[in-house]
Amino acid sequence: LDFLSLSFGGLSLATVLLFHAARDVRWRQAVVGLASALYLASFVSAPEQLAALGAFLALGFGLVQLARRKPGSLVFGAGVVLLLACFAWLKRYSALEALPQPPPAWVTVGLSYILFRVLQLAIDELQNDGRAPVGPLGFLLFTCSFLTLVSGPIQRYDDHRAQLAKLGDFSLDAAGAYAGLSRMANGLLKVALVSTALLKLHGWVLAASAPAWATFGAAALIYLFFLYANFSGSIDIVLGLGALLGFALPENFLQPFRAGNLLEFWNHWHVTLSQWFKFYVFNPLLKLMGQWFKTPAAMVWAGVLGYVVTFFLMGLWHGTTFAFVLFGALLGVGAGATKLYESVMIKRLGKKGLAALRARHLYAAAANGFTLAYVAGALSLWWAVRAGSLSRAPAGVLVAGILMTLVRLPLTPNERSESKGLPITLKHHLWLGARAWLIAAIAFDSSFHVPELLYRGF
């Protein structure tokens, strides 16, 4: 279902009303489960189209059960490799083109996020003792929740289970209802209006008859903002809807455009993905390398290598073609270089000295500007290959960096605390109504082409 469609609006409204019709926890869990099933069903025209997704989920559930039995690392590793191989095949990674391809009718919506949740569950099961077992229904509710299926955020299972268990206690006050609806409205406007306008602007800038480095730099930055509006908008929608249903889903964007370096950027952009990679890739990798590198100097290099590998994998996850290998490499090299620079500067200036340097206005602006320019340059691999303008990237990124240093983006308001606990006045209702009316006007116009949610494709 499209977020702007009447069907999605109807499903959301019906789910919220049915959910609050009774306080029984099983009733509420059943409502969420039913909504998730209906949402998943909306992607297919025949049940057999879900066969591959079903098989993947069954394999994932099997891996979680295997992990619970604490098998040897070889057996568990083989299970993970099998799951990853199935994932890569179902996602049609270009490196696997030589193999017979899965039938086009198979629907694999949300597969990437399901993979993260399954791996998280399996690794947690392997590492922790005494946890309550994950049953098939709980597994399905966690991996295929309609709130987070297509583009996250990636919630921790323990948080999900705790919230699920307390759904019966959840009640909504006026401020909470307003905050949830208001956040959904903001998200819908970001997706429908802001991201559409930015994508159009991106196209116009690329086609403009200006020097290539200028158009590339501007287009790269605009694409970054487009992606933010497109992705954070979809996250706002599900977080707002989740809030109406008693789910406190984790924030995925924490003012990323304020970041002073690449590592900081990724701690604030797609936060739950970054945290997942930190917990399940970076930390184990560092632990492993800690066994080999004993000196502090060697550990610095281990950290750099850890960042390179982690960010490379994170970049690679975003797509199935060679452009995403390059994207991953750019992120990896950028993150490694950032870590190395930080270590060198700490050695030379000390931690306090580096903090003082970072506090300097010009340094902070330049660091912020070139961080955003670097990310925008790396993201240009998502569109510039198709547009045939990749050769303009270096000059374009330089221009974008200088531009952003000079301009410093207006900060993105953090909407988490919006109206929470405040009395809701007529002004609030009218403001929410105005946004909702605008969304209705956009949805009404069939000629208004809202771009796809990009992260749905990952």
Added chain:
Amino acid sequence: MKPLLRQLAALAAAIAFWHIAVGAASMAVVPPKRIFDSLPASDTIYLTDAKLVAAAVAGMGATASPKLILFGPSASTSAFRPHEVHQRYPAYEVHQLSLGWHNVTHAKLEARLMIESLPPEVLAKSVFALAVWYGGFVENGQPHLFDMESVFLQSGLFARQGGVLHPIASPSVLPVLLQLMRPFHFAQWLVESRLGTYRPHGFDRFVNAPAKAGEKEASMKVIEDEWLRRADRTLADQQFDELLEVAKLIDKAGARLLIVDLALPRWHTEHAAYLPSYAAQKEKYWPQLKKYPRVEMIDLTGVEALVDDENYYDLNHVTLEGTAAWADALKARWGPK
């Protein structure tokens, strides 16, 4: 549950408030009027002739009066001005819903949507007048034909069901919905007129939106090359078969259909390479059309009062001065004397 319901009610009230406020603003900025003519599209919130026609089709059922609905290609728009026709047929509510860059497939879609938008009792006393000339029989797939379905969909008054376009409501409800949707149409007008993103499709391309320098001339050259000099082409059966379908549809709906074969300026008739093929197809198809009891053929080709080159400003579009003669010519051939 109560706070949630209260919030949802407040939200619904706030949306209604804005809808009414935007609707009121739309009345002040672009005063509403009943639509009888597809030509002055830029004076309305619909901006283009095609969207105006979509709205006009949806709003036609607002009255139970008998209707004389003129439709077909843009040549009909310029030839039959609704006020001129109405003077000669005062018993009818006259609608001019012709469109440019249009063929008989478009006319068939328009006819079906009009039939579905009018109550049967109104259809029974209404007359459809479909204007034809050889240029309107251009086969589907030609690049200059416009995408009528998209425009009708954008109006929000029509939707695809099973891949086929239909009005979204019954004839009695549709005119009410048209009024209720006015704030949304106004929002479209606001964006499209301010950003200049709208694209006139047909006759109003020349009339409503000032053409860029040379655009009209270039367009005319394409038309002339296509219609006058392409002697290698003949008119295929496809569009004539569609005309049979139009006749069948309207006849079945209980309404009457006039097929008005339009006159052309004398110079055009002397040069048009397609005319022999057109004549041959008419010989084949006109007898089949005449079999439908509610279908009449009105032949205006070669009518002396209509072929003067001075009364046309291009290939087949009549100047304002020439329109009275067209209404007279129609009156002389059809209807109470």
